[in-house]
Amino acid sequence: MSYGVIATWxxxxxxxxxxIGTLANESDAGQTLEAVISEVENFPNYISVxxxxxPNQDGKVQLDGAFMDGSTFEIGxxxxxxxxxxxxxxxKKLSSERFNSFLVGKGAxxxxxxxxxxxxxxxxxxxxxxxQERINHVKTGEITPYDGHDTIGVVVLDPKGHMVxxxxxxxxxxxxxxxxGDSALPGSGFYxxxxxxxxTATGLGEDLMKGILSYEIVRKMEAGLLPxxxxxxxxxxxxxxxxxxxxxxxxxxxxxxxxxxxxGVATNVDFTFVVxxxxxxxxxxxxxxxxxxxTKVIEPSQQWVDDFLLHQKNRLE
Amino acid sequence: MSYGVIATWxxxxxxxxxxIGTLANESDAGQTLEAVISEVENFPNYISVxxxxxPNQDGKVQLDGAFMDGSTFEIGxxxxxxxxxxxxxxxKKLSSERFNSFLVGKGAxxxxxxxxxxxxxxxxxxxxxxxQERINHVKTGEITPYDGHDTIGVVVLDPKGHMVxxxxxxxxxxxxxxxxGDSALPGSGFYxxxxxxxxTATGLGEDLMKGILSYEIVRKMEAGLLPxxxxxxxxxxxxxxxxxxxxxxxxxxxxxxxxxxxxGVATNVDFTFVVxxxxxxxxxxxxxxxxxxxTKVIEPSQQWVDDFLLHQKNRLE
Numbered sequence: 337m338s339y340g341v342i343a344t345w346x347x348x349x350x351x352x353x354x355x356i357g358t359l360a361n362e363s364d365a366g367q368t369l370e371a372v373i374s375e376v377e378n379f380p381n382y383i384s385v386x387x388x389x390x391p392n393q394d395g396k397v398q399l400d401g402a403f404m405d406g407s408t409f410e411i412g413x414x415x416x417x418x419x420x421x422x423x424x425x426x427x428k429k430l431s432s433e434r435f436n437s438f439l440v441g442k443g444a445x446x447x448x449x450x451x452x453x454x455x456x457x458x459x460x461x462x463x464x465x466x467x468q469e470r471i472n473h474v475k476t477g478e479i480t481p482y483d484g485h486d487t488i489g490v491v492v493l494d495p496k497g498h499m500v501x502x503x504x505x506x507x508x509x510x511x512x513x514x515x516x517g518d519s520a521l522p523g524s525g526f527y528x529x530x531x532x533x534x535x536t537a538t539g540l541g542e543d544l545m546k547g548i549l550s551y552e553i554v555r556k557m558e559a560g561l562l563p564x565x566x567x568x569x570x571x572x573x574x575x576x577x578x579x580x581x582x583x584x585x586x587x588x589x590x591x592x593x594x595x596x597x598x599x600g601v602a603t604n605v606d607f608t609f610v611v612x613x614x615x616x617x618x619x620x621x622x623x624x625x626x627x628x629x630x631t632k633v634i635e636p637s638q639q640w641v642d643d644f645l646l647h648q649k650n651r652l653e
Numbered sequence: 654m655s656y657g658v659i660a661t662w663x664x665x666x667x668x669x670x671x672x673i674g675t676l677a678n679e680s681d682a683g684q685t686l687e688a689v690i691s692e693v694e695n696f697p698n699y700i701s702v703x704x705x706x707x708p709n710q711d712g713k714v715q716l717d718g719a720f721m722d723g724s725t726f727e728i729g730x731x732x733x734x735x736x737x738x739x740x741x742x743x744x745k746k747l748s749s750e751r752f753n754s755f756l757v758g759k760g761a762x763x764x765x766x767x768x769x770x771x772x773x774x775x776x777x778x779x780x781x782x783x784x785q786e787r788i789n790h791v792k793t794g795e796i797t798p799y800d801g802h803d804t805i806g807v808v809v810l811d812p813k814g815h816m817v818x819x820x821x822x823x824x825x826x827x828x829x830x831x832x833x834g835d836s837a838l839p840g841s842g843f844y845x846x847x848x849x850x851x852x853t854a855t856g857l858g859e860d861l862m863k864g865i866l867s868y869e870i871v872r873k874m875e876a877g878l879l880p881x882x883x884x885x886x887x888x889x890x891x892x893x894x895x896x897x898x899x900x901x902x903x904x905x906x907x908x909x910x911x912x913x914x915x916x917g918v919a920t921n922v923d924f925t926f927v928v929x930x931x932x933x934x935x936x937x938x939x940x941x942x943x944x945x946x947x948t949k950v951i952e953p954s955q956q957w958v959d960d961f962l963l964h965q966k967n968r969l970e
Contacts, residue, residue: 409863409898415833416757435799436829437859440733441758443831482752512753514760516732523840523865542754546726548840551865552872581726 337497338597340613343372343490344538344589346620346644347382348610351375356612365494366405366428369502373401373424376488377504380460381648384486387421388460389506390467394513397458399506400520403427406499406528412437415520416513417444419455424504426453427520441514470509481510482540487519489526489536491593495614499595501528501536501550508541517541523551532558533594535567539605540586547574553592553600563592563600568631571602575629589623602631620644654812655914657930660689661806661855661906663937663961664699665927668692673929682811683722683745686819690718690741693805694821697777698965701803704738705777706823707784711830714775716823717837720744723816723845729754732837733830734761736772741821743770744837758831787826798827799857804836806843806853808910812931816912818845818853818867825858834858840868849875850911852884856922857903864891870909870917880909880917885948888919892946906940919948937961 339359341352351372359368377386384390391397401423402413412430414423417440426448430437439447449455473479487505503526505519518524518541525541527550528534535553537544549570556566567590578585589603597613603623612618620641622634656676658669668689676685694703701707708714718740719730729747731740734757743765747754756764766772790796804822820843822836835841835858842858844867845851852870854861866887873883884907895902906920914930920940929935937958939951 407898409895411859411863413833416760435825435859436832438833438862439829439831440833441831443733443829446830508752512756512760513763514756514758515753516730516755516757521838521840522862523838523868527865542728542752545755545839546728548844548865548868551840551868555869578726581724 337495338493338614339495340493340593340597340599340611341368341372341490342591342593342599343610344488344536344591345486346608346610347376347486348372348488348490349618349620352610352612353618356618359492359494360614362495365492365498365500368494369403369490369492369500370424370428372490373488373502373504374422377422377424380462383463383466384506385488385504386423386506387458388463389458390463390509391459392507392511392513392515396513397506398513399423399504400516401427401502401504402520402522402526403431403502404500404522404526404528405431406501406530406534411522413520413522414444415440415516417441417448419445419458420448420453421456421458422453424502427502438520440516474510482508487525487538489519489538489591491528491534491536491591493593493595493597497530497595499528499530499534501526501534503536518544521545523548525550527551527554529554529558530595533563533592535590535592537588537590539588543578543586544588546578549574549588549590553590557592557594563594563598565600567592567600567602571604572629575604601633654814655810655931656812657810657910657914657916657928658685658689659808659908659910659916660927661853661908662803663925663927664693664803665689665805665807666935666937669927669929670935673935676809676811677931679812682809682815682817685811686720686807686809686817687741687745689807690805690819690821691739694739694741697779700780700783701823702805702821703740703823704775705780706775707780707826708776709824709828709830709832713830714823715830716740716821717833718744718819718821719837719839719843720748720819721817721839721843721845722748723818723847723851728839730837730839731761732757732833734758734765736762736775737765737770738773738775739770741819744819755837757833791827799825804842804855806836806855806908808845808851808853808908810910810912810914814847814912816845816847816851818843818851820853835861838862840865842867844868844871846871846875847912850880850909852907852909854905854907856905860895860903861905863895866891866905866907870907874909874911880911880915882917884909884917884919888921889946892921918950
């Protein structure tokens, strides 16, 4: 059987590289997904996810995350959770609950604490410094308050045909207390069905949740579209609809993988993502939208990749 | 142009009756929806919604609600909000925000307070008594902890062709602190597009959110299905899929209306709902699932309706 991983943003590269070997050796899709996302959550220099995530407007780090099993349709999700480093692990644990499987705020933290997750401070010196710097950039007009929202989203197919999807995010930069984006929302931030495929989204959550785009991509793959067609048609149709209705469209990037390990991407901004399958070693790709509104995928130069790998340990992403 | 309202559960009847006249006289869909839902929220004897809603496991009343505009795709939502009587009004206000339009927990309450909503205790003597009684029934095995979750969900079409959808709920009986169901989740609890139609769901939120059923119904209406077909096909297909994957299926009831004011319903439990259109005076219907898995709609006897209307002021629903 085929196997594969697709993940949003180049920050997932090292974690995919570290886990693809065990996936090939019959590791379960759920274990691989949790290993990949928690590695990204734990890396303090990734300031949009987990430990070291940027705080909200009030200086608090509030995290969102979700897990879905494509074979059982079990879903677990947390949102606005403080002081727990690995939302993906709490969400995965929650997915085994028949009731109360989506928890927000203090209730999410209580569940995590009762289930043995460590309660700890997530704000690092680095992310606090970056937060202050960004606030200054907002003041001087170099960025607008809500720039920046790089959710890690992952879809995994294991050699037994089991598929899962998951997300983790610290949400919109300068978000208000209690704000939820699309990352924790089934159908919007993620969706997966082992009988067809899985998808996940990153971008402006407030717009992504208007389109239920992850569900729509999976539905199109179920109807027989290849992942690349499913992702592009979903984005193109929704961009057109939202532009007509709302007059503006936020950043939206979508990735997907079908049950055969074929993958797809669509984006309306510059976007990086990572793919590894049984046919393809872990690879960072750059996706861009061309003037005709179509997504073009480019494999960056070795120089670009080397530069990223060399500096990632010293640089906040 | 046509106009119409469809709402979950007979508890919506009086509110629909009180507001259908102004809708006919060119009231906006959004105003009508807010008026209908807030009237239900304010009625203390409805123990699954708003003021007088049943508290969670910890004795706290935590409310969910959402509003979506089918012409602009603006969405506002709150979840796990305490001490504010009208989630629908807070959600409608939030829908005008470009960012931070879905708020949970204390952040939702802060937003409500800053925007002039009254902070007040929602637990009534009646709902507290019913809560204690239910806890005793759980102890004696007469009910299971998570029986009962009657979300008010409404879709409105106004004479100008503007459609909206909204929900309000105190969630699952005995839910844990911070638990979210489907009511606040776009695509799951509600979805609407003025160019095709709107839908809303009630039942076991943990299962409804696995199927993204409100979005799927609207999508099917957009593809040309009549509302009754769209609702039934969506429920039948998802029941089959979930039974195969999870081995069990919770309560699910779905209502919808298209842009022509035609309506549909599908349910796998006994379910009541209310419809009023320019062709039809406000009517309570009973829907049931027959042995073949099809939804049958029955208009109850005048005796049944009279009994409900006579006793609703004295009885907790």
